[in-house]
Amino acid sequence: MAEYISVTQISNYIEQEVTIKGWVYNRTDKGKLVFLLVRDGSGFVQCVAFKGDLEPEVFDRVSKLPQESSVIITGAVREDKRAPGIPGGFEVGVKQIEIVQEAGLDYPMSLKDHGVDFALDNRHLWLRMQSQWAILRVRATVMAATREWLDLNGFVEMSTPILTPAAAEGTTTLFETEYFDEGKAYLAQTGQLYNEANIFSFGKVYCFGPTFRAEKSKTRRHLTEFWMLEPEIAFCDLDGLMEIEEQMLTHIVQRVLRDRMPELKSLGRDISKLENIKAPFPRISYDDAAKIIQEFYEKETDPEKKKLLKFDWGIDFGAPHETVITQQFDKPVFVYGYPTAVKAFYMEPWPNRPEVCKSVDLLAPEGYGEICGGSERISDPDALLQRIRDQKLPEEAFKWYLDLRKYGSVPHSGFGMGTERVTSWICGNEHVREAIAFPRTIKRVYP
RNA sequence: UCCUUGCUAGCUCAAUUGGCAGAGCGAGCGGCUGUUAACCGCUAGGUUCUAGGUUCAAGUCCUAGGCAAGGAGCCA
Incomplete structure (x- = not known):
């Protein structure tokens, strides 16, 4: 029986058969082979399923597996520079796959960008x-x-x-x-x-x-x-x-x-x-910092930015003041x-x-x-x-x-x-x- | 509380001066033995934030409201 490992350990198991438990992060269907990018909490690893290695009905399900489906995959670890992931450079040739749950097709998060409001509502x-x-x-x-x-x-x-x-x-x-x-x-x-x-x-x-x-x-x-x-x-x-x-x-x-x-x-x-x-x-004193800000205030030509940099001794620094100082x-x-x-x-x-x-x-x-x-x-x-x-x-x-x-x-x-x-x-x-x-x-x- | 910007398909965004509502992703179907947010072909998907107004005609202009963003104020 194959050993259960986490993705972070994968470099220690080259040419050995292992079991990975995780979720399908991305799927690329290439016809007679399917790439599954699987995340398990510790990392991301590419799993490759070839049509000839699996039962036809199993391969058929794998090629349509929705994003975020939970899976338990067993297969041999290979070193392959083409394989994406974290750490990357390794992949698992799928020999056995248990689909714990096929995720719903309406999973709202795509791998492309999302707006702030939508992303936070779906935190x-x-x-x-x-x-x-x-x-x-x-x-x-x-x-x-x-x-x-x-x-x-x-x-x-x-x-x-x-x-x-x-x-x-x-x-x-x-x-x-x-x-x-x-x-x-x-x-x-x-x-x-x-x-x-x-x-x-x-x-x-x-x-x-x-x-x-x-x-x-x-x-x-x-x-x-x-x-x-x-x-x-x-x-x-x-x-x-x-x-x-x-x-x-x-x-x-x-x-x-x-x-x-x-x-x-x-x-x-x-x-x-x-x-x-x-x-x-x-280490600089408030007084030194005030001098730096004053220099930048005098050099600034954009009236909008100049207004934000306005500074009188005695006030606390605002974000624009801090930015000027840290950039030094x-x-x-x-x-x-x-x-x-x-x-x-x-x-x-x-x-x-x-x-x-x-x-x-x-x-x-x-x-x-x-x-x-x-x-x-x-x-x-x-x-x-x-x-x-x-x-x-x-x-x-x-x-x-x-x-x-x-x-x-x-x-x-x-x-x-x-x-x-x-x-x-x-x-x-x-x-x-x-x-x-x-x-x-x-x-x-x-x- | 104030200033600025935005709100159009499930998501991210287009739509010229007010003149036919569009694309990519996602979803469905088909194709492909090395993809990297794959690609190619086809299909479905819309109360354009809400209410009112101007106009022959409003996603677009006007009024009011709602929601969000990041700046100011405030802040270990």
């Missing part, structure tokens, strides 16, 4: 397309490599709550829900404050889970539900934080290159752009020292320059923009209380958070990384919605 089926399969395989590797690096470097994974009592930074962007007799609870938009408590027990921690933003943002970089990684580190300043970010990201990209090359190639990704992603990453570098670039006024209340002010703070964003190249945002946190209890009062935040809700600065306060830092943004950048996607299996956007909660 449960769109997932089967090779491009989506490849992107989500890269995503899984991004997540695995992230945990791998953190675990190897002494971080402890903590699970921070999804249901939270109040906003970390205002209440306008929270999804709210009734919570028994306690009033309202909110879906977490960050686990950071809880991780700041966790470090005083564990030193270096991270949380990695879904995060919710009720922002009415409709852009290629936004989802209302996305997966965020948030490390937090005790006894760590801004420089130490940047070092952690660049080491971790280097590991992620190099691991994807090692383990997901066929997927990246099938997506048409320019691999040379990724091979270069190695620490150290360039072929690696991700750190921009640190943002104006205190545009950043969250807990960020440590710059020494002798309180108008800027020890915040840092990591911007991905090729125009992808912000993938990580973080800061050194305020460690002084009086300074933190002052910031909470200045921003008119509910002092009562932050009582426990202020406790952290009373009992053994230390300089500490942390950042958040958007899984979908990192995956999109590595894959070269146009939109983050393809980097999560079932995207949630302002206009879509189905399927």
Whole structure:
């Protein structure tokens, strides 16, 4: 009896008889022979059925087998450069085929292009397309490599709550829900404050889970539900934080290159752009970034684009600003020292320059923009209380958070990384919605 | 909330200045022993987003509405 294998293993079974279980991705009927491109979850392999090798009625069914039919195929593996697939270059000569189910003829997804609306309405089926399969395989590797690096470097994974009592930074962007007799609870938009408590027990921690933003943002970089990684580190300043970010990201990209090359190639990704992603990453201040933007603003002749590049010191960067900055570098670039006024209340002010703070964003190249945002946190209890009062935040809700600065306060830092943004950048996607299996956007909660 | 663009066959899109509703893919039938989103021949498939208006004549122009997209605002 033939051994059951997955397509990824196929190169180890040349000239041997194997069994493949999967789905018909494409069929090419050539008359007396039929090519079936079969996907099994691990890869895509071409299976070839010759009329002379099968019973006439079986061959007849195979030559009419609809796309997405589920099959169990047994036959000998051959090496053949002409064979398409992932990894490709191998094919199975069909000796036996069990048709588990003939798929319906009205399968709506064709191998040609689809519009965004149609593709998303059929996300449960769109997932089967090779491009989506490849992107989500890269995503899984991004997540695995992230945990791998953190675990190897002494971080402890903590699970921070999804249901939270109040906003970390205002209440306008929270999804709210009734919570028994306690009033309202909110879906977490960050686990950071809880991780700041966790470090005083564990030193270096991270949380990695879904995060919710009720922002009415409709852009290629936004989802209302996305997966965020948030490390937090005790006894760590801004420089130490940047070092952690660049080491971790280097590991992620190099691991994807090692383990997901066929997927990246099938997506048409320019691999040379990724091979270069190695620490150290360039570091520029907000002030330096402002100068770069100003130069481009002055050079720009198109009035439309010039308007988008308009920039006054003190504002946060928009997408066009980030694009201009990232295009100066072929690696991700750190921009640190943002104006205190545009950043969250807990960020440590710059020494002798309180108008800027020890915040840092990591911007991905090729125009992808912000993938990580973080800061050194305020460690002084009086300074933190002052910031909470200045921003008119509910002092009562932050009582426990202020406790952290009373009992053994230390300089500490942390950042958040958007899984979908990192995956999109590595894959070269146009939109983050393809980097999560079932995207949630302002206009879509189905399927 | 604002700006811009789009909505025509199951899907992706054409349709010149307002003048006969078209193609490719998918589906059906036939052909082909090396296809790579195969190719070739034939067949079926339409309330042109909705409602109203202008006109001899509306997919096309006007009014209102709906849906979607990606930008702004907002945003770890």
